[in-house]
Amino acid sequence: MQTWVIGNWKQNPATSHEAGALVQGLLAAIDAKSAPIACQLMVAPSSIHLAAVSTQIKGTLLLAAAQDISAHSDSIGAYTGDCSAQQVADAGATWILLGHSERRQYHQESHEALIQKLSCALKQNLGVIFCIGETQAQYDDDQTLDVIDEQLSLIKDLLEQQLEIGNPLSERLLIAYEPVWAIGTGKVPTVAEVSATHQHIKQTLAGFSAELANISVLYGGSVNADNAQDFATDSMIDGALVGGASLKVESFLAIADAFGQNSE
Numbered sequence: 001m002q003t004w005v006i007g008n009w010k011q012n013p014a015t016s017h018e019a020g021a022l023v024q025g026l027l028a029a030i031d032a033k034s035a036p037i038a039c040q041l042m043v044a045p046s047s048i049h050l051a052a053v054s055t056q057i058k059g060t061l062l063l064a065a066a067q068d069i070s071a072h073s074d075s076i077g078a079y080t081g082d083c084s085a086q087q088v089a090d091a092g093a094t095w096i097l098l099g100h101s102e103r104r105q106y107h108q109e110s111h112e113a114l115i116q117k118l119s120c121a122l123k124q125n126l127g128v129i130f131c132i133g134e135t136q137a138q139y140d141d142d143q144t145l146d147v148i149d150e151q152l153s154l155i156k157d158l159l160e161q162q163l164e165i166g167n168p169l170s171e172r173l174l175i176a177y178e179p180v181w182a183i184g185t186g187k188v189p190t191v192a193e194v195s196a197t198h199q200h201i202k203q204t205l206a207g208f209s210a211e212l213a214n215i216s217v218l219y220g221g222s223v224n225a226d227n228a229q230d231f232a233t234d235s236m237i238d239g240a241l242v243g244g245a246s247l248k249v250e251s252f253l254a255i256a257d258a259f260g261q262n263s264e
């Protein structure tokens with residue numbers, strides 16, 4: 001299966017100059033490699049850097065994702081501060097991160113708002129990296145699979161709405177399993193725990209629709225150059241969503257190499 005390594009830059013770096021230098025460093029390091037990277041690489045810059053980064057990576061193997069879109073309209077409208085799916089696509093994004101725990105926590109993104117964002121993204125032909133995962137308290141209470149089922153039910157709701165969404169959902173959906181307690185903390189679940197959770201996610205999606213039987217499921221949460229290989233060798237883990245370690249060329253490419261070795 002194709003593997004994916006996606007860098008979520010969050011609200012980093014501080015300047016457009018630094019964002020440009022990061023992309024330049026990445027492209028130079030990729031070019032200098034003796035063998036091509038075998039996984040699909042993607043970066044998700046902040047909205048303000050998206051257009052410039054997209055221009056820089058045009059014609060390369062790197063893809064660009066946006067970190068958020070408006071829930072209110074996929075196109076234009078009186079929604080101060082929002083960027084629509086059409087606008088981020090026009091700026092060069094082909095994918096979008098949705099459901100990230102930081103957006104759920106700091107922006108109170110609800111199930112309903114996420115359905116609206118998901119349908120806006122799909123209407124504009126963006127691929128969606130849908131993030132799910134339990135908090136520390138939920139993990140401690142053994143509620144991981146219940147939380148995931150609840151979060152994944154959004155995909156079922158979307159299918160039931162039978163929206164006109166153009167290309168098949170199976171080609172435009174990735175799931176990122178990110179335990180909230182592992183994000184930016186240096187704490188990680190065991191590979192066996194992640195593997196079992198991914199198996200559950202894959203079975204659940206296949207139960208929603210046969211079309212979703214082969215959706216890729218990525219792991220996210222404190223992935224770094226040292227632990228990437230352990231995750232990459234598990235057949236249930238189809239890639240990584242990487243925060244902190246995606247801001248350094250060396251660590252991001254080390255993670256890409258680990259998953260590239262396990263790409264088919």
Ligand code: PEP
Pocket residue numbers: 008178182183184185220221222223241242243244245
């Ligand atoms: C993330 O925010 O999606 C993430 C996985 O962050 P980190 O790699 O820094 O834990």
